[in-house]
Amino acid sequence: MGTTWIALGSAGERWLPRSPVAITLAVVAGFALDMLINVVWSPTRDGLAGFAACFAVVVALQVAHSTREPRTWSWWARLLTLGAQAVATYLPLLWMGPWGGMAGFLAGSVLLTVPGPWRWALYLAVGASIPPLALAHGVPAVTAFWLAESTLLSGLIVYGVSSLAAMVTEAHAARGELARMAVVREQLRVAGNLRGLLDANLSAIARTIGRVSRLLPGHPDRAREEVGEALQTARQALADVRAAAWGYRRMSLSAEAETALSTLVSAGIDTRAVLPDGPLPGEADTVLAIVLREAVTNVLRHSDARSCRIEARAAAGAVLLSVVNDGVRGAAPGSGTALESLRLRVEAVDGTLSAVHEAGGRFLLTARVPLAVADDAPPSGQTSVQIAGTAPPRRPAAPPKPWAPRTAVVMTVVVLTAYAGVTMLFSVSEGLGGAGLAGAAVCFAVISALQLAHSSDLARRWPARTRALTLSVQAAATYLPLLWAGQRWGAMAGFLAGSILLWVPGPLRWALYAAVAASIAAATAAAGLAPISIVYAAVFTLLTGLVVYGITSLQALVFEIHAARGSLARMAVVRERLRVARDLHDLLGYNLSAITLKTELTYRLLPGSPERARAEAEESLDIARQALVDVGGAASGAHAMSLAAEGESSMSTLTSADIEATLDLACGPLPPYVETVLGIVLREATTNVLRHSKATRCVIEARADGGTVRLRVANDGVEPDTLPRPGGTGLPNLRTRVESLGGSLSAGPGEEGWFVVVVEVPGAA
CATH class of the missing domain: 3.30.565.10 (Histidine kinase-like ATPase, C-terminal domain)
Known part of the structure; x- marks a missing residue:
């Protein structure tokens, strides 16, 4: 399960625990401690070694069932672990009787591991099995009833907390799936747009240049006319790519509508x-x-x-x-x-x-x-x-579940209501009637209503003053009945402890949480009960507060993750659009610039040098075909490049522009993504040489030294009016790519009118 901090409410006002697993483990540990106290309280001391072994097995299996999503296990694994837990639960009954309500863990595991409606029948069967066993050991009927109630309630709480924790994890994973689906839809949409924008132009250029190659050297005049047509198309395509790259960067209604489509459709x-x-x-x-x-x-x-x-x-x-x-x-x-x-x-x-x-x-x-x-x-x-x-079907492979918040609310309400109801019955089960019972009922109604409000999403929008008032009212309804209902009413104090953990800011909440437990322990001591009863009252208060806090926090996590799914998908789509903009500029922009340059050179060579013009036309045709491939790569991000191939292409392009070029790539084999990024850097650097300088010489070299690859591109002919503009996107795009590998990029004027681009990246990035 994921590990994350999530802030709720006002800034710094409330922090949820670091992981849903932490909440689950805390609740399981709390119930285990409660059960141990019951065993220590029991007069039976025989077979403690066997009890300890069974206790360890039950707790270990419960932790596994509560944190490892057992319904994803094979049926035989679930049968084996559930059977082992049942044996470890019932075996000590042979010599200890109903020990500590440990069957509550078994009831919870049944709900967590058994699929379908059968789990509820087995859950009830576990609870129903306790009274006969208790009666057989001479336990009073009332106590046998409370043991059954405790078993069912503990099982329900363990199931509720564990299920909500699993729901948090599933919702977290689902939002990642939502973002992935949104990006895939955006890629498909962008691919369609790019193909509609560029396929026709690039195909027309390729066909025209193909005709030029066939016309040469025999018909240079007709070939020149065809080259002029291809040149016009290449210039238009280059302008379209630059406009499209800018359009993918800016915020507009049409762009936001396309993002909304990807996000909403991916959400079903x-x-x-x-x-x-x-x-x-x-x-x-x-x-x-x-x-x-x-x-x-x-x-x-x-x-x-x-x-x-x-x-x-x-x-x-x-x-x-x-x-x-x-x-x-x-x-x-x-x-x-x-x-x-x-x-x-x-x-x-x-x-x-x-x-x-x-x-x-x-x-x-x-x-x-x-x-x-x-x-x-x-x-x-x-x-x-x-x-x-x-929208895709409502049940895709890993769908975001819009019903997750509703399920979390229902589960929270059911668990808290059942817990409060059973605690109330325990609190008034002896010696209370008439006006005292009516007063306790009113206070119970107040506590229940306020606890449900504190555990709802509504309380997050209350101002601090309102929460202070409701906590004060809950405290009054908690402590007032102690005057006539006796120490048993102290069991209701756990709900106040939970509300304090939820809504009192800072470390003060933990002090107040402990103070509530201490006050109930003091009330129990004042009633003259045994020390073990005093300890049990304090532990029960702390456990109830922990359950309230845990289940409410898990519900809030479900809400937060569910609400964040749209933002995550939208950010993923926006990042995808920016990536496409970079690729349009870096890849297709370079290809179309090279096509335009070579087509202009071919046009100038005709009709006087048909053989050389034909060679340039054939190189333009190769670049056009590569550009058609790069259209799909820009949309999907699946393009891969060879540094050596890009070096040869740069040499050809620079030489065609009458620039004396030197190439020395001595960096050895590189990981594909490193080679792709260096190839993109080399493309952009070559484009800058052609666009922003009056170069006569260019040096390209790459070296591998001590696990670092260093690419250097230097050219002369740089004057102040030809330097790349600070507001351009080429070098910032490259810097983003290089830094994603943990590398660095520097670019600027060198000595004697030279411009130098240096990239250093880890060779094993």
């Missing part, structure tokens, strides 16, 4: 988007993109939506964006701080925003933003961007 929500035809003014585009992003977050966080429709249309000098989804849970999420901040952002550009919870569980978010320049407004009612996605 059927989605359709209809957007205006044509670009929006910058400010309106940005604000509407922000509105859409928050709307998608609300769809994922506050609903169990199965469908979502996104629509933007231009009318009367403004753009109206609406996002509607079904499956809203509870109250409309229109009054939260996020939507209020969004409303202020929209109103800052003289727009309006409304959020409406409609009948049938539909939620409608509408934003109206004026267009800054009327002429920039897209034609009213015209739509060219229509994005639709069909």
